Every structure is written in C-alpha cells, then in structure tokens.
Amino acid sequence: MKTCRKPESAKKGCMELSAVKTDNVPLSEKVSAQIIKYIKENRMQKGDRLPNEKKLMEQLNVSRTTIREAMRILSSRSIVVIRQGSGTYISNFPGVTEDPLGLQFKYDKEKVLMDLLELRYLMEPVIASCSAQRASKEEAREIQRLASKVSECIKSGVDHAEQDVEFHCKIAQSTGNDVLNVLFPEIVNGIRMFTTLLGDRIIKGVVLDHERIAQAIIDGDAEGAYNAMLV
Template sequence: MYWRTKHMAKPLVEKASERLLELILERGYEVGDKLPNEYELAQDLEVGRSTVREAVRSLATRNILEVRQGSGTYISSKKGVSEDPLVFSLVRDRVKLTTDLFEVRYLLEPRIAERVAQFASDEDIARLEEIVLAIEEAVAAGDTKHLELDVKFHCMLAEMSGNLAMTSLMPVINQSIHLINENYSNRQMKSDSLQAHRNILMAIKQRHPVAAYDSMLAHIISVRQVVLSEWFDKDMTLHGLNDHK
C-alpha cells in the first residue's frame, strides 16, 4: 500500500494518524461532520481498533478531531493548537498553500534576520552557529533530523528578533518548511540551503542588518524557485509532456 511505504519509518500510531488525516481530506469532510465508527476506520486504515483509538486521540490533541462520548468522532470546530494552530493540515491544495506561505515568508523572514543582526547577543549567535553546524552534519550523514533542525533554526531567529508578534507567527514558517520537506526532494535545494544558512549566519555575526535581510530574502526566493520548478516538472510528467526527453 502507498501510505505504508510512504510512512514506513514512522511508528504505527503516527502512520495511522497521518493516513486518517489523508482520508479526511480525500473524502472532503468538513467541520462538524461525523467520521465512520471505530470498526470501519480500522478497516479503512488496515490497523487494529486500539491503533485507531490512538490515532483519533492524536488528532484530537491537535484540535482536528473531537470525540463526543456516546456520539462519535467529529471534525472539530476549534482552531488548531501548537503544532498546527492555523489548521493548515486541513487545506487540500498543498501546492497553492505552499506558494501562499512563501508570500508570507517574504514579508516576515528577511525582517526577522535584519532584526537579529541588530539585537542578537553573542550567546544567541553562538547558538545559531551550533544549529547551522548540526544541520550540515545531519545532511552529510543522511540523517532526517536535519528537517527538525531546519525548523529550529528559523524558530530561533524569530525568537531572537525580540518581536513577540513575529514569534507568534512562526507556525506559518514552520508549516511552509514542513510542506517543502514532505513534498520536494531536490538535492541541489539542500545544498543551496546549507550555503544560505551560512550566509545568513555570517551577516548576523558581522552585525550587518542589510546583508542579513538580503541573505534571507535570497534564500526564500531560491527555495521557492526550486519548489515551483520541481512541481512544474512533476505536472509535465503526469500529463505525458516530458516523453520526448
């Protein structure tokens, strides 16, 4: 099965949670809709009922599902929390969402980097350097931990900017990074991102706000171009337009 190979490195409950979310999107459930009962979901997910219960509980903690005692499981009307506070998980058009999130990142992240170059302490800069090195080591070792560290790098920058509103908007940036990592695998993009992190770090270390701003903007533009190019190539292949190559 496709979803098994796609998520095979993850724990069973996590895989079941992700597949359940996929089913919700595929079937077009909306806020307030009731999900099939536990037995039917177990059949759909090809797992045991105890795993279904854990998967439902996992999505409930993210405010995606709501369990009503004696009634069943429903799509929650609450806004998401922590991991997905803007409920991006329920957006079906992933390409549109990814490109729209890039637009938001254009507005936020260059300014974040600029402020960090102005206000970061020496200790902050040392922490950033540690993360950049850790990302490079993880990529070199083929360790998927680099994905988590990438998110952490951008979160740290927002925190160091000293702007509370910037920090509260980090889920926008985080979700963009997660979407890219989930759907795009271009190796050149990884290499370019490593160099971009270096450039951003260097500008911050040199206390050069304009260079930090420009380096972050260049980073986001570069990643966006690669993502859109890869998406275009996949679309062409899907429609049989690359057969002449």
C-alpha cells in the same frame, strides 16, 4: 489565592478566586473564566504551576468534576497543559491552539504549502535583519551552532527538517518580537514540507544560505543577513 505559590513575575500577592455562582452559563465555563482571570491578575508565565484541584475546589466551592471539566476547556484552548501525576501548568504558548491559522480546513494542500512559502520568503529577510541588530551574543552563537547542525546533517545525507525549523525559529525568537514568536513557528513548518517535497534539489543552496545567514547575524550585519536570506 492566598495559599498558592507566587510566580516570580507576579507584581502583586496571590489573589483569591471568587466563588462561582450558577446562572445560564455552564458552570465549567464559568470556572474556566475565573481561572483565566486568576492567571492574568497574577501575571503567570509559561511553565508556572496552577493550584491543585483540592485548593481550586475549596476556593470556588465546586466539585472535582467541574474543576476537571474547566481544565479540559482550558487545555483545549492551549492555555494550560495537564501533566498526570504532576499538576497543571501554563502552556508555552497560552491561548494558541494546534492550528491557529485554521489551515486544516484549507483543502488545496499544495496551494497552502506554496502560500506558506511565499509568506516565509516575504518575512524572513526582514526577520534576519532584525536578528542581526537585536540578537544577544549568546543567541547569535546558538544560531551559528544550529546552522552548523543543518549543514552537517545535509552533508551526511541525514534528514535535516527538524534542525532547519529550529534554526529559523531561533532567528525569529532572537528578534524579541513576541507576536512573531507565536506566529512564525506555524509558518516555518512549511519549510519541513518544502524540504520533503524538493529533496536533493535544494541541498547545495541550503548549506550556503544557513552559514551566510548565521555569520551575518554574528557580525551584526543587518543588510548582509537580509540579503543572505534572499538567496
């Protein structure tokens, strides 16, 4: 689109959205497909702002109602986030819905929890090892800071579920693996349930684990990080 803001990451100039013609496909679906094409062609990134409704209406020659229906479709697919009074933005995890693994349709919740934990224990030693090899100094320091936060919460008797999830997700993020960075938060949310379920029975081990893992990553010790995550 000629008049829209060019994302910093875009390699080409803004491209026009071609006018939408009616056919057997619902018009709102057609418009949403055109907007997705525009996002991809302009290499828009999370947080980038889409053109406003008026500009989209002019470029696509459709009504405001159709634009809003298309945006609701994109929002339901977690491609965009609609902020009232501000605009429409690319979501943090475009295309990833709130339940990408379909776990809400698994009715044996206890088994789901244990399966998530098993998957976590299979993955996390390797993730920690990769983090020790790939994390920047800034990322390693942030991991150490988060480990300290978890320890402080536990020692103070404060719920540490949020800090624990943040710690493990940061380790995964520091590997630089984009696919892992999308999938892992869904898996590690099982940690929150696990902590709530077992409570004080895991407090001592959790403190030691987090501190050992963080120190190994700081030291760039891949084997040490792997082994610390196994404990």
